[in-house]
Amino acid sequence: SCWSKTPTNGSAPNIIIMLMDDMGWGDLGVFGQPSKETPNLDRMAAEGMVFPNFYASNPLCSPSRASLLTGRLPVRNGFYTTNAHARNAYTPQEIVGGISDDEILLPQMLKKMGYINKIVGKWHLGHRPHHLPLDHGFDEWFGAPNCHFGPYNSSFRPNIPVYNNSQMVGRYYEEFKINVKTGESNLTQIYLEESLEFLRAQASIRRPFFLYWAVDATHAPVYASKRFLGRSQRGRYGDAVIELDYSVGVILKELRRLGVAKDTFVFFTSDNGAAVMSGPKQSGSNGPFLCGKETTFEGGMREPAIAWWPGHITAGTVSYQLGNIMDLFTTSLALAGLTMPDDRIIDGLDLTPVLLNDSLIDRPIFYYRGNEMMAVRVGQYKAHYWTWSNSWEEFNKGINFCPGQDVAGVTTHTQKEHTMQPLIFHLGRDPGEKYPIRQVFRPHPDAATRAVLVPKLLHCSTRRETFGGDACGSANVMSGEYQAILQKISLVVEQHKSGLVPGVPQLNMCDLAVMNWAPAGCEKMGKCLKAPKSQPWKCEWPH
Amino acid sequence: SCWSKTPTNGSAPNIIIMLMDDMGWGDLGVFGQPSKETPNLDRMAAEGMVFPNFYASNPLCSPSRASLLTGRLPVRNGFYTTNAHARNAYTPQEIVGGISDDEILLPQMLKKMGYINKIVGKWHLGHRPHHLPLDHGFDEWFGAPNCHFGPYNSSFRPNIPVYNNSQMVGRYYEEFKINVKTGESNLTQIYLEESLEFLRAQASIRRPFFLYWAVDATHAPVYASKRFLGRSQRGRYGDAVIELDYSVGVILKELRRLGVAKDTFVFFTSDNGAAVMSGPKQSGSNGPFLCGKETTFEGGMREPAIAWWPGHITAGTVSYQLGNIMDLFTTSLALAGLTMPDDRIIDGLDLTPVLLNDSLIDRPIFYYRGNEMMAVRVGQYKAHYWTWSNSWEEFNKGINFCPGQDVAGVTTHTQKEHTMQPLIFHLGRDPGEKYPIRQVFRPHPDAATRAVLVPKLLHCSTRRETFGGDACGSANVMSGEYQAILQKISLVVEQHKSGLVPGVPQLNMCDLAVMNWAPAGCEKMGKCLKAPKSQPWKCEWPH
Numbered sequence A, B: 001s002c003w004s005k006t007p008t009n010g011s012a013p014n015i016i017i018m019l020m021d022d023m024g025w026g027d028l029g030v031f032g033q034p035s036k037e038t039p040n041l042d043r044m045a046a047e048g049m050v051f052p053n054f055y056a057s058n059p060l061c062s063p064s065r066a067s068l069l070t071g072r073l074p075v076r077n078g079f080y081t082t083n084a085h086a087r088n089a090y091t092p093q094e095i096v097g098g099i100s101d102d103e104i105l106l107p108q109m110l111k112k113m114g115y116i117n118k119i120v121g122k123w124h125l126g127h128r129p130h131h132l133p134l135d136h137g138f139d140e141w142f143g144a145p146n147c148h149f150g151p152y153n154s155s156f157r158p159n160i161p162v163y164n165n166s167q168m169v170g171r172y173y174e175e176f177k178i179n180v181k182t183g184e185s186n187l188t189q190i191y192l193e194e195s196l197e198f199l200r201a202q203a204s205i206r207r208p209f210f211l212y213w214a215v216d217a218t219h220a221p222v223y224a225s226k227r228f229l230g231r232s233q234r235g236r237y238g239d240a241v242i243e244l245d246y247s248v249g250v251i252l253k254e255l256r257r258l259g260v261a262k263d264t265f266v267f268f269t270s271d272n273g274a275a276v277m278s279g280p281k282q283s284g285s286n287g288p289f290l291c292g293k294e295t296t297f298e299g300g301m302r303e304p305a306i307a308w309w310p311g312h313i314t315a316g317t318v319s320y321q322l323g324n325i326m327d328l329f330t331t332s333l334a335l336a337g338l339t340m341p342d343d344r345i346i347d348g349l350d351l352t353p354v355l356l357n358d359s360l361i362d363r364p365i366f367y368y369r370g371n372e373m374m375a376v377r378v379g380q381y382k383a384h385y386w387t388w389s390n391s392w393e394e395f396n397k398g399i400n401f402c403p404g405q406d407v408a409g410v411t412t413h414t415q416k417e418h419t420m421q422p423l424i425f426h427l428g429r430d431p432g433e434k435y436p437i438r439q440v441f442r443p444h445p446d447a448a449t450r451a452v453l454v455p456k457l458l459h460c461s462t463r464r465e466t467f468g469g470d471a472c473g474s475a476n477v478m479s480g481e482y483q484a485i486l487q488k489i490s491l492v493v494e495q496h497k498s499g500l501v502p503g504v505p506q507l508n509m510c511d512l513a514v515m516n517w518a519p520a521g522c523e524k525m526g527k528c529l530k531a532p533k534s535q536p537w538k539c540e541w542p543h
Ligand SMILES: [Ca+2]
Pocket: A020, A021, A022, A060, A061, A219, A271, A272
């Protein structure tokens, strides 16, 4: 029945995934950003379906992007490290690993159905030749393999190359300028033009296409084109958002102009939460959620998400479905009429019943940091088995993943284990993860008295003084609510862990020799650099 | 020119002010509440004008409501205390004072233009006979003079009476039930019915009307009708919001059915920020803002606000105008074709050019706590001259106005004076008031390096270690940005203070004898209680 609304003309829709970089849940007008500067995205939401409960698979770029394209958790597809416990790892230039040839990527699958696949923007699944997009199912690529960090001293670190398909066409901060002082760069315009040309070309030959639009203007150092700089009420970060919003508007308009809007499924989301550790000029907003990028609190992984497909998705709907970036793999396959790979576990869910019939499918959300399942969400409840923001050492240096926020016993600076008695939050009434469900029974005070001023759900052990010794210090009797939830969640976790065979970790080794010294095409440009001798080491992931 | 779009039929529009109680900025779907359970308000916003920068005049019920109806700051209309410095005062039952006869209230003015005025719900401008609504311009009233706290032991404290016009018709927790255990009460339905009847009656006699719909289901203890209980994803508070949202939808639909929608100006807002100190079951959301009710941080005073007037206000617009609840007085007078009282200072702004022509008017927002101007907003900048959440004594008892939030040097538990060097925030890029603009000059580090991880705008004195001794410890040279802003803001503050003649404080004295022992009408009901002997004392306002 969930197929009843798939394209009636028998052809699979075009697919556009618009993936933002470090954009937070709270960065869009429709998600409550106070400056309300995203009219195009807000309109897209009004014409489509909004997901307030959509998640990244990881609070970091590379693993989240690997999940999007493989439909699998990072711990399965290898985008994690085992060098230390519960560490965030990604693909900086010195990383040796990248996407494994054993993984099946979305464009490889779509190819079987005749799709033309293009990625525009940031790849981030490894930058060595065998890791690059054209080796993993994409027909075309315009963009860069790594983040646009820089400028680097090219004798020590090369600047990141920009590729046109398999050939480098320049480097960031050289041919592709980003002025980190003013924030000016026309990269978003270039990425927009590349996308529009692709759309026009495919529309003219009437072949189905997959466009993975992985723009990165909202990743620090944030940038915007000259005509967008200074436009936002909220500074440079807002300028970048306004330009991206504008670009979304242009793309949707072009789909209509080309007459393919009703044949094109568009999904907008972000790869991880706003990087609030970068300060207000270089980062966005996670709305009412706790902390941000790098953490497994909601601010690290809850993402803005909008699905758009005129004539198929009912305009102006809100879906409470728990969604995950991995679902874009599975859903895209379903839309294309493909069956899932059956030789491996796919974590992504097919969202087509949600999109087309407004169904709700029960499914958990897992919050990983490296090789550790830190937390799990089941329904409205989220259980933290481990809590950590970052180490005291980093925190004392001024690196703060939760600026202005401090929840005792929750935003911890040691890796705190709660596996025997997880901290559980009700995300409906407490989206900010401030009030753990009480674990121990105590008599309920009369809510009608002035005692309503005293928060009632605080974790007893951290706030014993509030309730007096008797209530919290009494015999270890679990509260009924806590016990019922824990039982339900424990089953989900048990099932998850029993079936889990971690993939070979790809993000353990680093080597200066593997950096982007001499990307394909560098000879023609006279831009090859000499790599140092190979001296691999185990990468250090501090958080 | 701002009058060019006023009703062309020459008649003044009906006016409905929908005032919520303790509802937060982040409680509506359109303002980013994650559960998105306010379809009627979201539609009202889509059909009207949204104000993301709208403020209460005070972080507390009574003063804010007094400002709405007088167009004046509490420090002018007397709704403040001088018993202690910078204290929040309101009108509990033991308060002796209330709205002064010297104040001119909105309904008194509207009466001159033939309006029929009704208040439905909570009055909160004093409960003694000469303070009640029918003595201050309202023709009709159904509701209560105080908050629905209770149940009280009637020998010590009477339950709050509910009035129908000048006569008591029962008391909360007696004839008008609120089950504080289950949260069940049909009060919102009663307040809805009272309003609908009023609308129908006025529409049939074609007289202009003013309806002040002051519902209070979102004030602790929160309540909802049986059919709404359990509906929300976010618990009882959400149930109350859903019922209020439903009621808004019914009222707007009724206006259309009666054929008066285009002749009725409707404004929706709240009297102060969400009471986050009450915990997640009894309070709402202030979205990305700092702290809540009782404080002069954004969470205490930034309010959801929607204006609706089909055919006059352009649908789907966002106004960046800095608005204030006091503006509803001034704007209503302008809409009714009345001139302002000229014998007193009116703080409210006429928003008709904003509403009808999308103009932007420069004006400051003042944040008072009692008799102290704690902060001021000018443009995007907000300067705190005093910071205080609550006292250490209260905080240590578990009363927390900023749960889960902690901004060093900002959310202080002593009344901290910054008058010589106010803390200044840019609310556009930092709506959460986490990063004070740096006060002292230091060289700007290169944003392109990994140093972007270090927040750059932290107040040096509180985070000296981040920047090293040289940068922050050097000579006391004000940074250019700070100096320029401070200069601008200082002029505004100087002008404000030089013209300020505080009104006689009405909230200084308390007396058990003045409580609602024997309201008018109690004899007929056999519900008169005996008042104790008068023993006035200076009210204690702890925060
Ligand atoms: Ca990212």
